[in-house]
Amino acid sequence: MKLKGQHIKKERTDLFREFYLEYKDKVYKYAWMHLKEEDLALDIVQEVFARIWVRFDELDHTQNIKAYLYTAARNAVFDELRKIQVKGTYATLEGARPPQVDNSTDESLAFKDLEKVYQNAIQQLPTERQRIFLLSKMEYLSNTEIADQLGISVNTVRDQLVKANKSVRTFVLAHFDVSLAVLIFLRIL
Template sequence: MGFYEFSDYSKLTDTELAALLRSGDRLAFTEIYERYKSLLHRHAYKWTKDRDDAKDIIHEVFSNLWTKRETLSYSANLGPFLYAAVRNRIFNLLSHQRIVSTYIASVQQLIDQGEYVTDHALRERELRLIIDKEIAVLPKKMQAVFKLSRNESFSHREIAEKLDLSEQTVRKHIQHALKILRVKLDMFILLFLLLAFRI
């Protein structure tokens, strides 16, 4: 395949772009990015309901596409490949959010039940202190929303009424809090699961 001027890249098929990308052609990568970024972002946002999360997912997908371009199996099927990559990251994100949410809500209950041996209880208390410390450094409004949701089991509507916020704002605060905690606490969550549930 010969050399293409940048202005001609938009005329190339996905198969041609894939071949150029595999050889390290940055202009081909740019064309793929421009061709798919908006479609993929809309797809990611539809599931995450968070523009920052959607943006991060798209960035990760295209970064991975470039760094692993020589080994990834995308050939002529760029579209399905990219959609699958976005979908996998969405599932990972939602899974992490559920783990963080469930973990924070349940650790104190597990400790109170006293069903674990002393060393497990001590580890759980240490992890709870770490979690509480991370929650304490969240922005004040986000912290208040998060505590009402996770500690008091308030609904979004109840939190909105109590703090004079919209339900959408409450939802955003919780999503952002989970995103921050997910990054900081993944290691501790894994440790807890390994020790407490003997995975």
Template sequence: MCSVEETGFVQFLSSGDEKAFSDLYDRYWEPLFGYVMHVLQDKEDCMDIVQDTFITVWQQRTTLGNVQSFKAYIYSIARYKALRYIRMNIRKRDYLSSLLNFLQAHDESPEELLITGELQSIINTEVANLPPKMREVFLLSREQRLSYREIAAKLNISDKTVKKQISNSLKLIRLKLEGDAPSALLLLILLKSL
């Protein structure tokens, strides 16, 4: 149940009062950040999720009259967004893995070899363009198949740093693939289906 003071803020917020929103933001930002940080363990991603949570609250402010507990409401939004973020990252990682398996699993025609070569060239270029430390971590993971813990021990950095470096590497490579590779990838998939 909302406190009397909080109920007042929520009522003002539901009518579009920016001051009420600011007060609720000040009250809940830090606790929400701690809650999401406990799940994700990544400061930047947590900040994005908490910010997105407040954007959702603002966008849905006219429906707040039906909310029994604002605290439960805002925490459920943050929880949903954190879980969605986790699912999306798993899908992206699985997508790249599936794509690689798909490309490696089939006998390839000359056209397919050319397209695969182009994709590999794009990937190699992007890996070469990574910052030196990020590239080193990425190559130890992908080429030498070292675990996060083994890489951390070898480079004298934390497991979390290794995880973040690999995640950032994949994001950068994926962005480039999304820009350059869709037509090549589509052509390759069409050739495979013939």
């Protein structure tokens, strides 16, 4: 009985190896095309095929396996792009913050005032527009993800974000020293 089990494992491994060799370059090219970084593209290939290996026995090989593979690669690339966006936003916000060494400086106080004005600007938005704005700016969801979550069209999300950004910008500039607000605010949004 052990020999039969080992034989099945070898067949599964061989089948997966063939599958991997046939599609790894396509996944790599897709990832590289979106990420423009070799190491990240290689990580995507590894991640996609590791996920497929775990579920390889469950896959219906009579279905369009290319479509499944494309979806897995697309999701992995989107996850990576989202991570990059979050890291970039965090770095930008950290770069915009005044040094922590001296909290009593005028810059530090001005930044805190600006943060309050910014939060007030968000609070002034209509409820649904505010929700869309926060999902985009604070939870880093794409327009499509927001549309799916709220059951609205992507065009509605896009339109509401444009209006929200304009409204927040206008509110901040009206309630804060313009020169300082522009410098700091451009880093926040």
